Amino acid sequence: MAQRMKPVDAVIVGFGWTGAIMAQQLCDAGLSVVALERGAAQDTSTGFATTFDQDELRYMWRHKLFQNVAHSTLTIRNNPGQTALPMRHLGAFLLGTGVGGSGVHWNGQIWRALPSDFRTRSHNIERYGAASVEGLTVQDWPVSYADLEPHYNTFDLLCGTSGKAGNLGGATQPGGNPFEGPRSAEFPNPPLTYTYGPALFADAAARTGHHPFPHPAGNLSRPYTNPLGIQMGQCTYCGFCEKFGCGNYSKASPQASIIPYVLTKPNFVLRSESEVLRVERTPDGKRATGVTYVDSSGAEFFQPADIVVLAAYQLHNVHLMLLSGIGPPYDPATGKGLVGKNYCYQTMANIEVFFDDKLINPFIGAGSHASVIDDYNGDNFDHSRLGFIGGAYIAALVTGGRPIEMTRTPPGVPAWGLDWKRAAAKYYRRSFNLSVHGSSYAQRGNGLDLDPTYRDQFGRPMLRMTFDFSPNDVKMSNYCADRAIEIAHAMGVSAVKPKRLKTPFDIVPYQTTHTIGGTMMGATPADSVCNRYSQSWDVSNLFVTGAGLFPQNFGYNPTATVAALAYLSAEAIKTRYLKAPGALVTA
Amino acid sequence: MTHADDPARGMIGRRQLFALGAAGALGAAARHDGMVGGTSERIAGTLPWADGQADAPDDAIRAGTAFLTTAERAFVTAAADRLIPPDPTGPSASQADVPDFIDRQLAGGFGHGEHYYLAGPWAKGLPSQGYQSRLTPAAYYRAAIAAVADHVGREHGGKAFADLAPTDQDAVLKALEAGKVDLGQVDAKQFFAMFLQNVKEGYFSDPLYGGNRDMAAWKMIGFPGAHYDYSEWVTRHGEPVPLAPVGLTGRPGWRKA
Numbered sequence: 001m002a003q004r005m006k007p008v009d010a011v012i013v014g015f016g017w018t019g020a021i022m023a024q025q026l027c028d029a030g031l032s033v034v035a036l037e038r039g040a041a042q043d044t045s046t047g048f049a050t051t052f053d054q055d056e057l058r059y060m061w062r063h064k065l066f067q068n069v070a071h072s073t074l075t076i077r078n079n080p081g082q083t084a085l086p087m088r089h090l091g092a093f094l095l096g097t098g099v100g101g102s103g104v105h106w107n108g109q110i111w112r113a114l115p116s117d118f119r120t121r122s123h124n125i126e127r128y129g130a131a132s133v134e135g136l137t138v139q140d141w142p143v144s145y146a147d148l149e150p151h152y153n154t155f156d157l158l159c160g161t162s163g164k165a166g167n168l169g170g171a172t173q174p175g176g177n178p179f180e181g182p183r184s185a186e187f188p189n190p191p192l193t194y195t196y197g198p199a200l201f202a203d204a205a206a207r208t209g210h211h212p213f214p215h216p217a218g219n220l221s222r223p224y225t226n227p228l229g230i231q232m233g234q235c236t237y238c239g240f241c242e243k244f245g246c247g248n249y250s251k252a253s254p255q256a257s258i259i260p261y262v263l264t265k266p267n268f269v270l271r272s273e274s275e276v277l278r279v280e281r282t283p284d285g286k287r288a289t290g291v292t293y294v295d296s297s298g299a300e301f302f303q304p305a306d307i308v309v310l311a312a313y314q315l316h317n318v319h320l321m322l323l324s325g326i327g328p329p330y331d332p333a334t335g336k337g338l339v340g341k342n343y344c345y346q347t348m349a350n351i352e353v354f355f356d357d358k359l360i361n362p363f364i365g366a367g368s369h370a371s372v373i374d375d376y377n378g379d380n381f382d383h384s385r386l387g388f389i390g391g392a393y394i395a396a397l398v399t400g401g402r403p404i405e406m407t408r409t410p411p412g413v414p415a416w417g418l419d420w421k422r423a424a425a426k427y428y429r430r431s432f433n434l435s436v437h438g439s440s441y442a443q444r445g446n447g448l449d450l451d452p453t454y455r456d457q458f459g460r461p462m463l464r465m466t467f468d469f470s471p472n473d474v475k476m477s478n479y480c481a482d483r484a485i486e487i488a489h490a491m492g493v494s495a496v497k498p499k500r501l502k503t504p505f506d507i508v509p510y511q512t513t514h515t516i517g518g519t520m521m522g523a524t525p526a527d528s529v530c531n532r533y534s535q536s537w538d539v540s541n542l543f544v545t546g547a548g549l550f551p552q553n554f555g556y557n558p559t560a561t562v563a564a565l566a567y568l569s570a571e572a573i574k575t576r577y578l579k580a581p582g583a584l585v586t587a
Numbered sequence: 588m589t590h591a592d593d594p595a596r597g598m599i600g601r602r603q604l605f606a607l608g609a610a611g612a613l614g615a616a617a618r619h620d621g622m623v624g625g626t627s628e629r630i631a632g633t634l635p636w637a638d639g640q641a642d643a644p645d646d647a648i649r650a651g652t653a654f655l656t657t658a659e660r661a662f663v664t665a666a667a668d669r670l671i672p673p674d675p676t677g678p679s680a681s682q683a684d685v686p687d688f689i690d691r692q693l694a695g696g697f698g699h700g701e702h703y704y705l706a707g708p709w710a711k712g713l714p715s716q717g718y719q720s721r722l723t724p725a726a727y728y729r730a731a732i733a734a735v736a737d738h739v740g741r742e743h744g745g746k747a748f749a750d751l752a753p754t755d756q757d758a759v760l761k762a763l764e765a766g767k768v769d770l771g772q773v774d775a776k777q778f779f780a781m782f783l784q785n786v787k788e789g790y791f792s793d794p795l796y797g798g799n800r801d802m803a804a805w806k807m808i809g810f811p812g813a814h815y816d817y818s819e820w821v822t823r824h825g826e827p828v829p830l831a832p833v834g835l836t837g838r839p840g841w842r843k844a
Contacts, residue, residue, distance in 0.1 A: 043634040045641065052643045052835050054813035057792035061784075062697060069704045078715055088704045088718045099634070196824035236816035248815075255634075263633055273627040295627035359825050363810055364817040403791040403810045415764075416670040416783060417757070425676045428808035453708065506715040 002292055002300040008032045011291055011305035013276045013320065014312030016101020017559065018545035018566040020258045022309050024228070025570035027265040029578070034303060035268070036293050038275035038312075039098030044255050048104070048245025050238075056402040060243040065105045067095035074315060074463040075451045078504040080333040084464045086454055092506065093513040094243060095313055099272060100254040102313060102513060103559070107242040107367030107399060108218025108251045110161045111556035112152050112564075114378040115145035115181045120441070120552055123379060124389045132389050136472060137335075137342055137442045139551040142523045142532035142585075143568065145181040151564035151571075153184055158563075159252030160224035160232055162368075163187040163216035177213045179374045189221045192235065192369050197360045197432040201396030202371035204490035210373040215395060217368030218252035228261040239400025241367025251367060271295075277458055279308055279324040279542065288542045294458065306581075307541050307573070310519075311566075314548040318343075318448045318518035319463040327529050327538050330518075332447035332466045338529050339519065340448035343465065344553040346514035347392070347438035347473045349481040349500050354410045354431045356494040362432045363401030370397035370435075373487075376480045377555040378439070388475040392438030392555045394484045403428065410495040434484045438477050440516075440553040443470040448518045468504050477501040514558050519548035521565075524587065531585040533577075534569035540583045543569055644795060644835070654693035654725055655686075658747070659732050663689055665749035667786045669756050677807030678800070680786055688789030688798030698725030718777065731778040734770035735763070795836045802832040 009031035012019045019035055026033050042048075048065070058064050067090070075084035096102030116123045118141040124132045155161075165186045166176025191214030194202065202212040219235040226232065235250040249256045262268055273296040280289045280302065290304035310317045321339050322329055330340035372395040374380055383389055400406070408431040409423040451464040469477075481500050488496045522528025525537035534549055536542040545566045547558045572584055628635065655663060667680035667689070680686070692698060700723035712719035720727055739748045739759060748756060762768045764783075766776035789798030791805070793813065799805065805812050812832035820828055 041628055041630055041635055043636055046636055047642055049641050049643075050815050051641065054815070055644065055793055055835060057788055057796055058644055061788060063702045066702075068702055070700065070702055073704045076716060078713075082713065083710065085710055085712045085716045085719055086704050086706075087716075088720075089702065091717055193821050195821055199824060234818075236818050237821055238815055238817065259634065263631065266631075268631065270630040271627060272630060297627070359827060361809075361820070361826075361828055363814075364820050364828075401810060403805065403808060404788050407787075407791065407808060416760075416786075418672050418674055421671055421674065422676050425807050428810065504715050506717075508715075508717045 002302040005301055005303045007290075007304040007306075008034045009305065010034075010307040010309060011036065011303050012309045012311050013291060014038075014101065014310070014316065015099050015254070015270060016096065016311070016313070017103040017254055017563055019101070019309070019311035020254045020262055021563060021566045022311055022543075022545065022570055023262045023268055024258055025567070025574065027262065027268045029574045030267070031307075032267045033269075034305070035270045036274040036276055036291065036303065037099050037270060037272050039272065041270075041272040042098045042100060042104070042255075044245065044247060044249060048247050050247035053244055053247040054238060054240045056404050059105070060402065060405060063090055063094070065096060065098070065243070065245060066090055067097040071457055074319075074465055075454050076465045076467070076507050078466070078468040079445050080466055084451055084466070086462065087507055091508045092511045093515055094510065095315070095513065099270070100259070103254045104245045105243050106218075106253070106559065107557075108159070109368045109557040110156065110159060110163075110216045110218050110252075110560045112148075112181060113145070113554045113556055113561055114179065114380070116379045117554040118144050127379065128383060128389065132383070135443060136470065137444055139342070139520070139522060139527060141551060142521050142528070143565070147532075148561070148564040148568060149181065149184055151567035152560055154567050155560055155563040157188055157227050158257050159218045160188050160220050160226055160257075161216055161218060161252070162189040162191050162221040164191050164214055166213060175213060177372075177374050178211050179377065179380045187216065189224055192217050192219060192221050192366060194371060195237070195361065195364045195369070195398060196358065197362060197398045198369065198371035198396045200358075200491045201434070201487065204487050205371070205373050208487055208490050210375045210487070212371045212373050215368045215370035215372045215397065217366065219366040219368050220250045220252075226257060228258060230257060230260055232256055235366050237364050237366050237369065239363050239365035239402070242399050274301075275458075276312075276320065277323070277460070279310070279320065279326065279539075281324070281326075281539065286539060288539050307543065309543045309545065311545045314515055314518065314546045315448070315463060315465075317544055317546055317548045321519060321529070321544070322448075322450050322463070323460055326536060326542065329449055330447045331449065332445050335444045338527075342442035342517040342520050342551050343446050343448045343467060343515070344440040344442050344517045344550070345467060345469075345505070346512045346553055347440050347469060347477045347501055348511045349392075349436040349438070349477050349484075349498070351434040351436065351481060351484045351488055352408050352431060352497040352499065353434060353488045353491065353493045354408070354427055354495040354497070355492070356430070359429050360398075360432050361401075361429055362398050362406065365398040365400035367399050368397075369399065370395040372396075376483050386475070386479060388472045388479065390439035390441055390472065390476045390555065392436045392477065392480040394480065394487065395435045395437065396432065397435045398432050401428070408433070408497070411497045434488060436477065436480050436484050437555060437557070438473065438480055439555040441470060441472055442517065442552045469501060474501060474503060514547070514553065516547040516550040516553045516558060519544045519546075520551045521549045522551065531583075532568075533572040533584045534565055535572075535584050537587060541581060543573070545569065653690050654698055655690045658736070659729070660686060660690065661747065661749040662732050662735065665756060666760060666782065669753065669760055670783060670786050671790055678803045680790060682800070683790050683798055683804050684800045685786055685789035685798045688792070688796055689785050691797045692785065692788075693725040693728055698728075699723055720772070720774075722772070724781065727773060727778065727781070731770055731773040734773055735759070735768070738768050738770070793836075794834045802834060805832040
């Protein structure tokens with residue numbers, strides 16, 4: 001029998017980026033808030049101090065900061081005709097765990113989506129005809145770029161994003177991204193400085209008629225104090241961002257940017273190692289009464305709350321919705337249902353470049369240290385005769401030179417033996433990678449639902465992922481990879497090794513941790529799980545944050561949009577919901 | 588509006604909160620990587636933190652724990668030295684103590700499958716579904732090495748892998764890599780991939796884990812190791828960075844055995 005806790009105004013499930021943002025917003029509005037985090041408490045100086053943070057084996061390959069699949073995993077298959085099996089070891093995506101979530105070990109790549117990305121279906125039909133979206137279940141977002149702009153800006157100020165605006169209030173700015181939507185303000189900090197690799201790419205891209213600009217970075221180019229009064233340090237280019245925490249307080253993260261503020265609030269409590277099993281509801285199912293959770297001793301608790309916010313990672317939010325029976329579950333075989341629908345990924349290709357005559361020194365790096373072109377992203381280029389929609393940015397992204405992962409050898413060199421060793425010795429310092437980071441558009445056979453066979457440690461059905469890349473995305477990725485190869489040759493490389501998108505989707509090699517969809521937002525309850533304020537259509541005091549809200553994935557890293565949606569939701573709760581609790585959009 | 592507090596344990600004063608915070612930090616520091624089941628904490632006011640409790644890598648990783656038998660170690664050493672053979676470019680796998688590294692890894696959390704889901708039911712699965720064995724990595728190594736020994740014995744008149752000529756050793760390894768050898772419950776291709784990965788881990792990881800002796804593998808490729816600050820080198824494009832490599836061991840904040 002669950003022990004009943006004292007009721008609070010809001011309970012937040014998961015304490016990463018969006019959990020912390022919602023806690024800050026709701027606490028500042030005077031609400032009593034409890035956050036439940038299933039992982040451990042972790043802070044910078046204890047968990048990833050500079051004295052031992054640069055440890056590739058422990059953090060990357062032994063998964064120190066990642067979800068431990070021994071205790072929590074999901075099952076995976078490529079299509080509904082196959083039997084899904086458990087992901088027994090992390091690979092393709094590296095889910096976070098504990099306080100800070102995946103925000104601890106991200107690169108800090110802070111992107112805004114294009115205005116046209118929020119109208120994926122309408123925009124492409126208008127420009128290219130109905131055939132352009134055939135076979136895809138893409139939808140329009142119920143929010144526009146203009147709706148999110150102030151909230152993107154809030155997140156930039158929170159993180160101290162380093163970059164150069166390309167569009168200020170509609171006026172194109174030299175040195176920035178000319179394709180981006182209008183910004184209301186310049187970046188809070190100037191861009192990072194290029195090392196050799198990004199400098200070579202920027203030069204070659206400009207010479208070939210492209211529009212290079214510095215990657216918007218959550219790695220700070222100078223010391224900074226954010227609007228919450230939290231001080232952050234200047235990045236030292238140590239090259240240990242992605243898959244690592246930052247011991248230097250110079251990578252924006254929940255720990256570095258917001259949690260210290262939230263924890264000072266007297267109306268806030270965080271409970272670690274407290275795993276939520278399900279959302280509880282009134283007998284008619286229309287209101288959430290709170291959540292049931294288990295602590296590490298195995299004891300069960302019920303936390304009553306007037307507002308429930310699911311702020312766990314996208315996959316876990318979808319899992320909790322399905323386990324709680326909220327919303328019609330999606331069946332990838334029939335295409336019916338909504339919770340779990342439009343699960344998408346990110347379509348990645350990598351172009352490795354080698355130089356006989358240049359020392360690149362890739363170990364001097366940072367998570368978002370790159371020169372980028374956006375010429376082939378979204379609808380920034382004419383797709384009329386290409387046979388696909390969507391696109392990718394191409395980035396000379398030098399995040400570091402961790403040698404187990406990043407000792408590259410030119411094409412034709414075997415994976416082991418003397419030839420490998422000699423090539424590794426020669427090219428480790430003379431190579432880097434162009435990242436081709438593309439959109440992922442939804443198709444009917446993909447989705448998330450409950451596994452019929454495998455159960456988790458609490459006896460609940462595991463989440464089941466059915467996913468493969470759509471033909472549209474394969475064409476898109478290859479087209480953009482070809483463009484990256486052309487620019488690579490303009491850099492004067494001695495060799496190029498393209499690592500194109502591989503099909504079927506394979507859970508073994510690391511690709512990206514950008515899994516999205518499943519609790520998508522939309523215009524009506526007939527086409528979506530949540531409304532434009534991240535509010536469940538079925539349960540009006542339930543809000544769902546995260547990339548699960550995306551109807552499909554654009555060609556950018558999702559975090560800034562995830563944060564902007566959380567701020568938009570918090571604003572609606574504060575200014576409208578608290579005055580008149582109920583549906584914020586009339587169905 | 589109600590207050591966020593803990594009714595189950597009564598109201599907690601501010602002084603008690605700090606005490607709880609300190610206790611929580613001690614609890615967190617006692618956890619090893621990959622463990623769950625630390626004490627659930629009620630956290631307010633600040634994240635638990637206490638001086639000198641940084642979660643540095645566990646000293647047990649460096650202890651002389653061993654998993655491999657003499658025969659298994661002979662295979663690991665011989666095979667690793669074909670993957671990274673000796674030559675003037677840099678050390679071989681065994682010259683870099685890679686077999687020690689692998690032995691300790693198999694004896695520790697990695698070998699125990701600390702980050703593997705191993706519960707059933709089990710099915711063979713598709714290549715895109717990755718590792719589907721019920722065996723821990725250590726047990727997987729044991730089963731694989733025994734099966735390779737049987738295979739080599741049959742093909743080479745009872746000889747052990749370590750006693751074959753290098754060209755024959757390479758032929759065996761290439762057959763494993765291509766999945767052309769039946770190893771029974773072990774998938775040859777998957778075992779080879781795991782072994783190659785572990786060899787490269789031992790070669791290139793921080794020396795505190797037992798491999799990469801004298802940081803010679805880092806010196807060979809020109810990686811300066813666990814440096815904290817490259818700021819002055821950012822704009823010096825194309826210049827050699829003559830910093831001697833550094834490892835983590837002995838740096839401040841280290842938890843002593």
